[in-house]
Amino acid sequence: MASAFKYTHAVVSRIPNSLKTSINGIVIDLEEAKKQHENYVRVLRELGLDVIELPPDEQLPWCVFVEDTAVVCNGTALITRPGDPKRVKEIETIRVVLKKELDLPVIEIPDKAARLDGGDVLFTGKEFFVGISQWTNEAGARAVAAAFPEYPCTPIKVPCSKHLKAFITMAGPDLLCVGAGKESQEVLKRMEREATFSYQTLTLPEDDAANVLFLNGTLVHRSIDEIPSSFKVLGNKVDFPRRSINISELARTSCGLSSSCILIRRTRHIRNL
Numbered sequence: 514m515a516s517a518f519k520y521t522h523a524v525v526s527r528i529p530n531s532l533k534t535s536i537n538g539i540v541i542d543l544e545e546a547k548k549q550h551e552n553y554v555r556v557l558r559e560l561g562l563d564v565i566e567l568p569p570d571e572q573l574p575w576c577v578f579v580e581d582t583a584v585v586c587n588g589t590a591l592i593t594r595p596g597d598p599k600r601v602k603e604i605e606t607i608r609v610v611l612k613k614e615l616d617l618p619v620i621e622i623p624d625k626a627a628r629l630d631g632g633d634v635l636f637t638g639k640e641f642f643v644g645i646s647q648w649t650n651e652a653g654a655r656a657v658a659a660a661f662p663e664y665p666c667t668p669i670k671v672p673c674s675k676h677l678k679a680f681i682t683m684a685g686p687d688l689l690c691v692g693a694g695k696e697s698q699e700v701l702k703r704m705e706r707e708a709t710f711s712y713q714t715l716t717l718p719e720d721d722a723a724n725v726l727f728l729n730g731t732l733v734h735r736s737i738d739e740i741p742s743s744f745k746v747l748g749n750k751v752d753f754p755r756r757s758i759n760i761s762e763l764a765r766t767s768c769g770l771s772s773s774c775i776l777i778r779r780t781r782h783i784r785n786l
Contacts, residue, residue, distance in 0.1 A: 517638030529569035546762035596648025629653030632676030644677025692720030
């Protein structure tokens with residue numbers, strides 16, 4: 514279902530200065546992070562997306578990682594319940610953007626015990642996998658299943674310190690991208706056992722390389738400077754268009770590529786506000 518990876522819009526948030534002081538023991542070059550993010554947004558636009566850029570919110574240091582705030586599929590948005598209570602206010606901004614600016618139907622999670630981060634939700638075009646992690650619980654996975662009942666939805670346990678998409682993403686229609694490391698391969702095996710459909714796999718030698726974006730027929734991945742071994746594998750194995758970018762600074766504390774945007778396919782006319 515290649516159409517599942519065709520998008521018209523992306524929502525991103527610029528990086529607040531407060532991000533630099535919000536990460537435990539991890540040093541981020543803030544100016545370099547901002548340059549990398551600007552290039553990231555430019556690439557999204559060059560791939561045909563109408564990008565909505567939110568201003569940085571200094572009160573919300575993690576706001577650049579917008580993916581965690583909503584799961585959008587087939588023009589419907591499920592508003593998440595972030596596992597980190599400090600991030601709850603982020604969803605208020607995203608709700609307004611998705612509902613008012615993009616005119617998307619919005620679904621709320623009624624279960625107050627549910628915890629769900631968008632970085633734990635992988636849509637293959639045919640089914641959902643939801644990582645059960647430090648930030649997402651079984652009730653969160655049930656919320657995804659309820660929001661999109663037309664698709665199978667399977668919870669998958671992942672190591673608590675990372676989101677599901679830190680281990681596996683989609684590198685093309687029916688193509689799972691995964692790292693060669695032990696934890697990544699264990700997550701892959703769990704997914705393969707539980708999957709309703711069959712997939713091909715693209716295994717990369719560097720685990721950090723597995724977080725990619727496939728959109729509008731192009732694979733976006735990290736640069737040769739950041740993933741030298743995997744870059745060569747991608748060049749040999751992928752026969753469709755690719756774009757490589759630097760995302761090293763944001764990747765120090767998140768997935769980097771997938772976590773910094775919400776991808777949306779709009780089919781209806783967007784009303785002017």
